[in-house]
Amino acid sequence: MTRRKTIAILYHARGTYPLRTAVETHLHAWLRHSRHHTAHVNAALCDPVAALNALDPDVVVIHTSFCGLRWNRSEFSRLEPAFDRIGRMRALKIALPQDEYYLVNALRSMLSRMQAGVILSCAEPENWARLYGGLVDTAQFRTVLTGYLDERVVEKARLWGKPLKDRDIFVSYRAWDTGFWLGEHGAHKVRVGEAMRSALEHRNIPSNISMIASDTIAGERWLKFLGNSRATIGVEGGASLIDADGSIKACVDGFIDENPDATLEDVRTACFPEGEGDFKLACLSPRHLEAIATGTAQALVRGQYNGILEAGRHYVAIEPDYSNLDSVIDTLKDDAAISEMIDAARRDIVESGRYTYRAFVGEIDTAYVDPLPDPDSSRGFARLKAAIRDWINWRIIQGECFYLEHPGLFRPFAWLLRPIYCRLVPSSRA
Numbered sequence: 138m139t140r141r142k143t144i145a146i147l148y149h150a151r152g153t154y155p156l157r158t159a160v161e162t163h164l165h166a167w168l169r170h171s172r173h174h175t176a177h178v179n180a181a182l183c184d185p186v187a188a189l190n191a192l193d194p195d196v197v198v199i200h201t202s203f204c205g206l207r208w209n210r211s212e213f214s215r216l217e218p219a220f221d222r223i224g225r226m227r228a229l230k231i232a233l234p235q236d237e238y239y240l241v242n243a244l245r246s247m248l249s250r251m252q253a254g255v256i257l258s259c260a261e262p263e264n265w266a267r268l269y270g271g272l273v274d275t276a277q278f279r280t281v282l283t284g285y286l287d288e289r290v291v292e293k294a295r296l297w298g299k300p301l302k303d304r305d306i307f308v309s310y311r312a313w314d315t316g317f318w319l320g321e322h323g324a325h326k327v328r329v330g331e332a333m334r335s336a337l338e339h340r341n342i343p344s345n346i347s348m349i350a351s352d353t354i355a356g357e358r359w360l361k362f363l364g365n366s367r368a369t370i371g372v373e374g375g376a377s378l379i380d381a382d383g384s385i386k387a388c389v390d391g392f393i394d395e396n397p398d399a400t401l402e403d404v405r406t407a408c409f410p411e412g413e414g415d416f417k418l419a420c421l422s423p424r425h426l427e428a429i430a431t432g433t434a435q436a437l438v439r440g441q442y443n444g445i446l447e448a449g450r451h452y453v454a455i456e457p458d459y460s461n462l463d464s465v466i467d468t469l470k471d472d473a474a475i476s477e478m479i480d481a482a483r484r485d486i487v488e489s490g491r492y493t494y495r496a497f498v499g500e501i502d503t504a505y506v507d508p509l510p511d512p513d514s515s516r517g518f519a520r521l522k523a524a525i526r527d528w529i530n531w532r533i534i535q536g537e538c539f540y541l542e543h544p545g546l547f548r549p550f551a552w553l554l555r556p557i558y559c560r561l562v563p564s565s566r567a
Contacts, residue, residue: 140511140512140515141172141173141174141515142173142174142194142195142196142506142509142511142512143173143174143175143176143192143193143194143195143196143512143516143520144167144171144173144174144175144176144194144195144196144197144198144506145175145176145177145178145189145192145194145196145197145198145228145523146164146167146168146175146176146177146178146198146200147178147180147185147189147197147198147199147200147203147223148164148177148178148179148180148200148201148202148203149179149180149181149200149202149203149205149206149212149216150164150179150181150202150534151179151181151182151534151537152534152537152538153534153538154531154534154535154537154538155355155356156355157355157356157359158287158290158355158356158357158359158360158427159284159423159424159427160202162284162285162287162289162290162494163200163201163284163285163423163494164177164200164202166285166287166494166497166498167198167498169287169494169495170494170495170497170498170499171498171502171506172499172502173195173196173502173506174515174516174517174520175520176192176194176519176520176523176524176527177523177524177527178192178523178527179527179530180203180216180219181212181530182530182533182534182562183526183530184219185216185219185223186219186222186223188523188526189223189226189228190226191519191522191523192516192519192520192523193516193519194228194516195228195229195506195509195512196228196229196230196231196505196506196509197223197226197228197229197230197231198231198232198233199230199231199232199233199248199251199253200233201233201234201235204232204233204234204235204244204247204248205235205236206247207239207240207243207244207247208236208239208240213243220247220250220251221250221251223251224250224251224252225252229254229255229505229506229509230251230252230253230254230255231253231254231255231256231257231501231505232248232251232253232255232256232257233257233281234248234256234257234258234259235259235283237258237259237260237268237418238319238375238376238378238379238380238416238418239376239380239383239386240380240381240382240383241268241379241380241381241382242381242382243382245268245269245270245272248269248272248276249271249272253272253276254275254276254277255276255277255278255279255505256269256272256276256277256278256279257279257281257501258278258279258280258281259280259281259282259283259375259418259420260280260418261280262278262280264416264418265278267379267416268379277505279504280443281497282420282421282443282492282497283374283420283421283422283423284422284423284426285423285426285492285493285494285496285497286426286430286486286487286492286493286494287493287494288493288494288495290360290427290430291430291487291493293357293360294360294363294364294427294430294431294432295430295431295432297357297360297361297363297364297365297431298363298364298430298431298432298433299364299365301367301432301472301475301476302472304364304365304366304367305365306343306344306345306362306365306366306367307337307342307343307344307366307367307368307469308333308337308342308344308345308346308366308367308368308369308370308436308469309344309345309346309362309363309366309368309369310329310330310333310344310345310346310347310348310369310370310371311347311348311352311353311354312326312327312330312347312348312371313326313348313350313353314326314327314348314349314350315327316389316390316393317389317393317399317401317404317405318378318380318385318386318389318390318408319375319376319377319378320376320377320378320405320409320413321377321401321413322372322373322375322376322377322417322418322419323375323376323377323378324401325372325438325457326348326372327348328459329370329371329372329438329455329459330346330347330348330370331348332459332462333346333370333436333455333462334346336462336463336466337466340463340466342466345362345366346370359427360427360430360431363427363428363431363433364431364432364433366433367433367434367469367475368433368434368435368436368453368469368475369424369428369433369434369435369436370435370436370437370455371422371424371425371428371435371436371437371438372437372438372440373419373420373421373422373437373438373440373441373442374419374420374421374422375417375418375419375420376417376418377413377416377417377418378409378413378416379416385408385409388407388408388409389404389408392404392407392408419440419441420443421442421443421445421446425437425442425446426486426492429451429479429482429483429486429487430483430487432479432483433479434452434453434469434475434478434479435451435452435453435478435482436452436453436454436455436465436468436469437452437453437454437455438454438455438456438457439454439455439456439457445486445492446482446486450478450481450482450485451478451481451482451485451486452478452482453465453468453469453475453478533562
């Protein structure tokens with residue numbers, strides 16, 4: 138019988154509490170479902186090299202949030218010296234990158250310097266070489282989803298999913314208006330909401346559709362929102378552009394500032410006149426799975442959805458030119474039609490168990506962790522210290538977020554709290 142290995146989850150989190158359900162379940166997937174030991178290292182609040190050395194792990198999972206450092210230039214620069222030192226560690230490095238269309242050069246450099254041996258990419262195999270260059274010759278690649286179903290979320294979703302006849306919202310939607318720097322595919326995220334809202338208003342059918350960031354709904358409130366919606370709309374996540382160094386986004390942002398009424402075609406001419414080529418990174422999103430779990434019908438822009446969702450069986454297909462919205466709305470009003478889709482999606486996606494974090498982690502453990510040599514020691518005390526430190530870090534993050542919302546409550550106690558805070562968070566002393 139093989140000994141259990143130690144898996145360190147290297148992540149970066151600060152400034153948000155509580156986490157969105159999809160993020161929280163993704164971050165803690167190994168802790169909850171791996172048959173090996175797990176410890177978390179939050180690089181936002183510690184020296185990641187020292188923390189990893191103390192654990193001496195067999196595997197370092199470079200979490201999506203750490204790969205996302207490239208979006209934050211100051212944090213990327215602060216932690217960049219650690220990349221090579223982590224790369225020299227004996228542990229197998231397993232990377233979980235997402236948003237692989239943006240700042241690709243920085244992502245490729247980071248994973249190369251950290252000597253990632255396994256890259257769990259959201260891209261299909263035909264795009265691996267374009268995104269990762271020489272890493273395809275040195276690392277093992279595997280296409281994975283951006284997120285999976287957590288069994289606890291499924292149970293909560295069942296609790297919040299009302300019978301169709303009792304749902305108050307006909308169609309709901311929430312999206313982030315990313316602008317035009319994701320290309321034609323990214324533009325669908327806003328267009329589908331605008332088009333559906335207009336079509337519903339024309340037929341005097343109320344909806345709850347918003348592309349405003351402040352209207353974002355998180356945690357159990359999101360499941361409750363879906364569970365009170367007869368249907369939700371959407372599109373695959375991803376982009377149809379590769380922005381290798383951030384120059385396309387910078388150009389688009391600058392152009393829109395000067396030309397706020399510009400269309401996608403205007404932006405394309407100004408910032409990526411070569412066109413969008415044949416690249417498309419399109420992925421199933423956790424929100425599609427959450428809708429299925431709450432028994433909510435989906436009307437989605439026709440796509441591949443990682444080969445998991447089938448148009449006409451699992452969702453009502455919206456044509457990419459939005460020419461069939463009246464037909465889509467008629468279908469959504471048909472209790473029998475959407476009940477059949479809801480039931481099929483639940484059977485194929487939820488009840489099959491194939492798209493859960495338990496199944497995902499089990500597959501990765503079997504393929505990459507189990508074959509590693511048995512460790513010399515259990516490292517139990519080191520993991521305990523890491524668990525305590527991670528708990529303290531989350532209390533710090535919780536306190537920081539509470540302070541930002543209620544700064545006046547802390548002012549009378551600043552003389553006492555400031556030294557304690559600086560002790561726990563050394564970077565705050567500057």
